[in-house]
Amino acid sequence: MTISLTALIVDAADLESESSFWHRLLGGSITRTATHHFLRVDDFPVIVIQHAPGHVPPQWPDGTSQQMHVDLTSDDVATADRRVLDGGGRRLRPDRKGPRVYASPAGHPFCVRPA
Numbered sequence: 001m002t003i004s005l006t007a008l009i010v011d012a013a014d015l016e017s018e019s020s021f022w023h024r025l026l027g028g029s030i031t032r033t034a035t036h037h038f039l040r041v042d043d044f045p046v047i048v049i050q051h052a053p054g055h056v057p058p059q060w061p062d063g064t065s066q067q068m069h070v071d072l073t074s075d076d077v078a079t080a081d082r083r084v085l086d087g088g089g090r091r092l093r094p095d096r097k098g099p100r101v102y103a104s105p106a107g108h109p110f111c112v113r114p115a
Contacts, residue, residue: 011052012106019049024087057107070110080112
């Protein structure tokens with residue numbers, strides 16, 4: 001038996017803002033429908049930005065748990081940091097050694113680690 005990853009689904013009230021953020025950060029191509037934006041990047045199956053009008057960003061790190069998050073690596077963490085912030089992301093944890101923790105425009109947490 002084989003289990004394969006087919007997609008990562010990301011809820012967002014603002015499809016364009018969230019899909020543009022991930023596209024700017026990771027590249028690839030976007031296919032848009034009224035309720036979903038499909039981001040295809042390299043060999044990753046697909047990142048689907050799903051319209052969720054009632055989505056409210058989590059208030060992490062106030063003690064609430066994360067349901068899931070994405071880990072990214074970069075050979076230039078300083079440039080990745082600028083790209084995240086310029087694209088509408090925000091830092092969730094002050095700069096320090098180790099992974100940098102951010103949130104996308106819709107509030108989804110992710111890390112950028114040195115490659």
